[in-house]
Amino acid sequence: xxxxxxxxxxxxxxxxxxxxxxxxxxxxxxxxxxxxxxxxxxxxxxxxxxxxxxxxxxxxxxxxxxxxxxxxxxxxxxxxxxxxxxxxxxxxxxxxxxxxxxxxxxxxxxxxxxxxxxxxxxxxxxxxxxxxxxxxxxxxxxxxxxxxxxxxxxxxxxxxxxxxxxxxxxxxxxxxxxxxxxxxxxxxxxxxxxxxxxxxxxxxxxxxxxxxxxxxxxxxxxxxxxxxxxxxxxxxxxxxxxxxxxxxxxxxxxxxxxxxxxxxxxxxxxxxxxxxxxxxxxxxxxxxxxxxxxxxxxxxxxxxxxxxxxxxxxxxxxxxxxxxxxxxxxxxxxxxxxxxxxxxxxxxxxxxxxxxxxxxxxxxxxxxxxxxxxxxxxxxxxxxxxxxxxxxxxxxxxxxxxxxxxxxxxxxxxxxxxxxxxxxxxxxxxxxxxxxxxxxxxxxxxxxxxxxxxxxxxxxxxxxxxxxxxxxxxxxxxxxxxxxxxxxxxxxxxxxxxxxxxx
Amino acid sequence: xxxxxxxxxxxxxxxxxxxxxxxxxxxxxxxxxxxxxxxxxxxxxxxxxxxxxxxxxxxxxxxxxxxxxxxxxxxxxxxxxxxxxxxxxxxxxxxxxxxxxxxxxxxxxxxxxxxxxxxxxxxxxxxxxxxxxxxxxxxxxxxxxxxxxxxxxxxxxxxxxxxxxxxxxxxxxxxxxxxxxxxxxxxxxxxxxxxxxxxxxxxxxxxxxxxxxxxxxxxxxxxxxxxxxxxxxxxxxxxxxxxxxxxxxxxxxxxxxxxxxxxxxxxxxxxxxxxxxxxxxxxxxxxxxxxxxxxxxxxxxxxxxxxxxxxxxxxxxxxxxxxxxxxxxxxxxxxxxxxxxxxxxxxxxxxxxxxxxxxxxxxxxxxxxxxxxxxxxxxxxxxxxxxxxxxxxxxxxxxxxxxxxxxxxxxxxxxxxxxxxxxxxxxxxxxxxxxxxxx
Numbered sequence: 001x002x003x004x005x006x007x008x009x010x011x012x013x014x015x016x017x018x019x020x021x022x023x024x025x026x027x028x029x030x031x032x033x034x035x036x037x038x039x040x041x042x043x044x045x046x047x048x049x050x051x052x053x054x055x056x057x058x059x060x061x062x063x064x065x066x067x068x069x070x071x072x073x074x075x076x077x078x079x080x081x082x083x084x085x086x087x088x089x090x091x092x093x094x095x096x097x098x099x100x101x102x103x104x105x106x107x108x109x110x111x112x113x114x115x116x117x118x119x120x121x122x123x124x125x126x127x128x129x130x131x132x133x134x135x136x137x138x139x140x141x142x143x144x145x146x147x148x149x150x151x152x153x154x155x156x157x158x159x160x161x162x163x164x165x166x167x168x169x170x171x172x173x174x175x176x177x178x179x180x181x182x183x184x185x186x187x188x189x190x191x192x193x194x195x196x197x198x199x200x201x202x203x204x205x206x207x208x209x210x211x212x213x214x215x216x217x218x219x220x221x222x223x224x225x226x227x228x229x230x231x232x233x234x235x236x237x238x239x240x241x242x243x244x245x246x247x248x249x250x251x252x253x254x255x256x257x258x259x260x261x262x263x264x265x266x267x268x269x270x271x272x273x274x275x276x277x278x279x280x281x282x283x284x285x286x287x288x289x290x291x292x293x294x295x296x297x298x299x300x301x302x303x304x305x306x307x308x309x310x311x312x313x314x315x316x317x318x319x320x321x322x323x324x325x326x327x328x329x330x331x332x333x334x335x336x337x338x339x340x341x342x343x344x345x346x347x348x349x350x351x352x353x354x355x356x357x358x359x360x361x362x363x364x365x366x367x368x369x370x371x372x373x374x375x376x377x378x379x380x381x382x383x384x385x386x387x388x389x390x391x392x393x394x395x396x397x398x399x400x401x402x403x404x405x406x407x408x409x410x411x412x413x414x415x416x417x418x419x420x421x422x423x424x425x426x427x428x429x430x431x432x433x434x435x436x437x438x439x440x441x442x443x444x445x446x447x448x449x450x451x452x453x454x455x456x457x458x459x460x461x462x463x464x465x466x467x468x469x470x471x472x473x474x475x476x477x478x479x480x481x482x483x484x485x486x487x488x489x490x491x492x493x494x495x496x497x498x499x500x501x502x503x
Numbered sequence: 504x505x506x507x508x509x510x511x512x513x514x515x516x517x518x519x520x521x522x523x524x525x526x527x528x529x530x531x532x533x534x535x536x537x538x539x540x541x542x543x544x545x546x547x548x549x550x551x552x553x554x555x556x557x558x559x560x561x562x563x564x565x566x567x568x569x570x571x572x573x574x575x576x577x578x579x580x581x582x583x584x585x586x587x588x589x590x591x592x593x594x595x596x597x598x599x600x601x602x603x604x605x606x607x608x609x610x611x612x613x614x615x616x617x618x619x620x621x622x623x624x625x626x627x628x629x630x631x632x633x634x635x636x637x638x639x640x641x642x643x644x645x646x647x648x649x650x651x652x653x654x655x656x657x658x659x660x661x662x663x664x665x666x667x668x669x670x671x672x673x674x675x676x677x678x679x680x681x682x683x684x685x686x687x688x689x690x691x692x693x694x695x696x697x698x699x700x701x702x703x704x705x706x707x708x709x710x711x712x713x714x715x716x717x718x719x720x721x722x723x724x725x726x727x728x729x730x731x732x733x734x735x736x737x738x739x740x741x742x743x744x745x746x747x748x749x750x751x752x753x754x755x756x757x758x759x760x761x762x763x764x765x766x767x768x769x770x771x772x773x774x775x776x777x778x779x780x781x782x783x784x785x786x787x788x789x790x791x792x793x794x795x796x797x798x799x800x801x802x803x804x805x806x807x808x809x810x811x812x813x814x815x816x817x818x819x820x821x822x823x824x825x826x827x828x829x830x831x832x833x834x835x836x837x838x839x840x841x842x843x844x845x846x847x848x849x850x851x852x853x854x855x856x857x858x859x860x861x862x863x864x865x866x867x868x869x870x871x872x873x874x875x876x877x878x879x880x881x882x883x884x885x886x887x888x889x890x891x892x893x894x895x896x897x898x899x900x901x902x903x904x905x906x907x908x909x910x911x912x913x914x915x916x917x918x919x920x921x922x923x924x925x926x927x928x929x930x931x932x933x934x935x936x937x938x939x940x941x942x
């Protein structure tokens with residue numbers, strides 16, 4: 001009893017050491033609910049302080065039916081090459097490293113960590129451990145598979161400015177692409193509206209957990225994003241309908257008109273509150289969903305994610321942002337960021353890029369393999385993104401190609417540095433860097449165990465943890481989530497499913 | 504001969520004009536003249552032939568062909584030596600279904616010749632006639648070790664998308680290796696839509712076309728006299744189907760769903776066709792039947808998305824399972840700009856169960872066999888044309904680069920439009936325009 005009590009105390013201490021980040025944030029119910037304790041480890045039950053031998057309270061207040069609830073036991077991963085994605089721009093690598101996950105958080109990272117009582121110990125000799133991959137540009141759930149018209153919910157192509165729509169209202173949690181991304185080590189992603197519109201609406205950041213509702217996936221406390229789009233897409237879509245914008249200058253006029261409207265909307269509310277404060281009668285301004293979102297941007301609460309390919313257009317968008325006093329958090333696709341990497345560094349704007357997509361349209365013509373490395377080398381924030389349900393499964397491979405291109409230029413990019421393009425940097429651009437994206441005590445235990453160097457083509461994610469829960473295990477078919485949609489699907493040969501891990 | 508000289512002249516003028524415009528960098532004319540003797544030494548040579556893989560091997564190239572391969576090979580005097588110690592040499596990679604050379608910017612219609620609208624021209628549409636040997640995509644692709652490809656049409660309004668060619672990624676003059684190399688047809692969701700909304704209609708149109716072409720062959724005279732029933736295809740299309748009916752030209756059928764793959768096998772059996780399946784997302788589910796029919800499969804090993812109802816069984820293990828069942832597989836990109844990522848797909852196939860050598864073969868020897876190019880391509884053996892690559896490591900690895908690429912014994916220049924862009928912007932100098940910066 002005493003021993004149990006001590007271990008319970010230890011767990012509590014770990015939780016406290018696990019950081020203040022958890023104070024206002026209950027552990028995500030989705031993660032724990034969808035992943036029952038993976039093993040019947042002899043973990044301590046959450047002993048109730050009331051259950052003592054000598055009465056300290058009237059007996060009728062004591063429960064005869066004590067809780068048998070057990071939190072997920074701690075997990076100690078040891079003997080791995082650990083890339084923490086922390087330690088500044090150069091990154092950090094710990095050979096023979098250990099990572100302790102407890103109460104949904106990274107409890108400790110180091111060389112000689114001891115397993116707390118009841119911990120699941122994973123010997124990861126020969127394996128590499130990284131933070132979970134974060135895809136800053138995804139359309140999973142809003143452009144679900146199968147790609148039938150009924151599942152196409154990513155672009156509200158009815159007006160060039162649709163700041164009023166929210167991507168989360170389109171997300172289909174049963175999209176079979178979510179578990180595929182999980183098998184690729186992706187633990188969180190930003191789901192964006194498409195790029196048909198100048199202002200496409202709000203994005204949502206989710207944890208990649210099996211769920212029946214989008215609410216159960218939403219990353220608690222993550223700021224919203226606003227999707228904006230430059231260039232060919234808006235002008236093609238609306239020009240094709242015989243309406244504005246049909247040119248790039250029409251695009252820019254469209255953004256500016258929207259921001260002017262937002263400023264007017266705010267003045268209306270400012271006047272209203274000023275009058276109320278003075279005790280005067282005031283008519284409540286009419287609420288406008290689109291303007292609510294734009295004000296969120298002007299107030300700095302909603303982060304701007306701007307689809308933009310060409311360097312010259314990015315420079316124009318930076319000036320538009322200065323004109324109206326908002327900040328662009330990241331340019332997405334950004335195939336010409338390498339031409340203005342210094343400008344992007346100066347303005348502290350991230351670039352979310354592909355490793356090698358080019359030429360599929362005019363504004364993508366100048367894409368080069370060195371884009372990501374050149375942006376990184378210039379001291380700007382570089383992110384590898386997918387914008388693809390296929391690419392999201394192999395973001396580590398995309399980073400490997402970008403790293404190799406940079407190293408052929410003599411940049412000497414190490415794995416511990418490149419991993420930041422997939423974890424710490426997207427976390428920063430999503431406003432969740434204090435919570436996830438690195439393996440540091442107090443961060444969410446979003447962790448991937450890779451079969452080897454994650455920048456090898458032969459390496460696969462073996463175990464994927466979200467908030468400390470083992471959500472994917474390549475060696476255990478029972479721990480390879482399948483969406484409702486996939487039930488009844490083609491049965492994989494049993495042996496292959498075990499060895500290969502599904503799709 | 505004179506025609507050839509005339510073409511060369513055009514190519515040089517074209518090359519100069521393009522170079523002046525900063526648009527193109529075809530192979531230098533000088534290299535065309537004299538393909539010298541080259542000895543690549545000290546490499547791990549993956550021959551894929553009877554000699555297997557040779558450690559510390561030498562490859563001697565002479566007059567565009569491989570003259571000798573082995574550990575103790577005499578190096579001719581005066582040969583250019585390429586020290587490849589610690590490097591890997593393989594045959595050049597081959598993309599078995601691409602659109603290289605027939606599209607420059609996918610979304611810019613004027614530069615995109617992959618498809619033909621309407622039904623007046625279908626089987627006879629030969630996308631190779633649109634090939635641009637000065638396409639920027641060719642240098643960008645070949646410097647990364649892709650030396651050959653099949654250029655295929657894309658379906659638009661007919662269940663037959665047309666004919667394609669096998670090319671070598673050189674430049675003007677000797678781009679086309681075989682034309683036509685196959686006729687292409689669809690038996691998938693796209694084909695069903697074209698045929699009027701049903702797979703059954705798609706299949707019926709294919710059968711009707713083949714039957715009409717057979718009838719036409721027996722009654723050409725009556726047809727010319729306008730004394731035969733109406734056919735579903737034009738005379739040109741019926742003619743283009745003749746080598747397919749004779750089994751001399753393969754019919755490539757794109758199909759994904761297991762049942763569609765089975766339907767394609769039945770069609771080929773009924774008409775005695777040389778069938779090649781492409782796509783085959785659910786190929787592993789009918790691998791035994793495909794193997795029994797000795798039908799090769801072209802696939803993208805990374806295409807594992809259930810992105811259509813016909814692909815619900817898609818898996819990264821498709822390549823491995825097909826190969827295990829005895830199916831001859833070859834890898835395809837199905838696109839143009841990133842055909843160069845073919846070897847990434849091969850690496851993933853290995854990660855999901857395909858033996859390494861099988862993955863390399865699926866980009867070299869297997870396509871050479873499937874496309875009937877084995878006499879000159881596919882292995883590193885004496886007598887074959889010297890299309891080969893010196894890699895700085897495992898060619899399937901993401902961080903490996905092609906150090907030297909030889910096409911018919913000539914080394915490909917390493918410069919492309921993309922390397923020029925890289926070099927122009929590798930040092931940013933504030934607001935000064937590029938013209939004021941040192942190169």
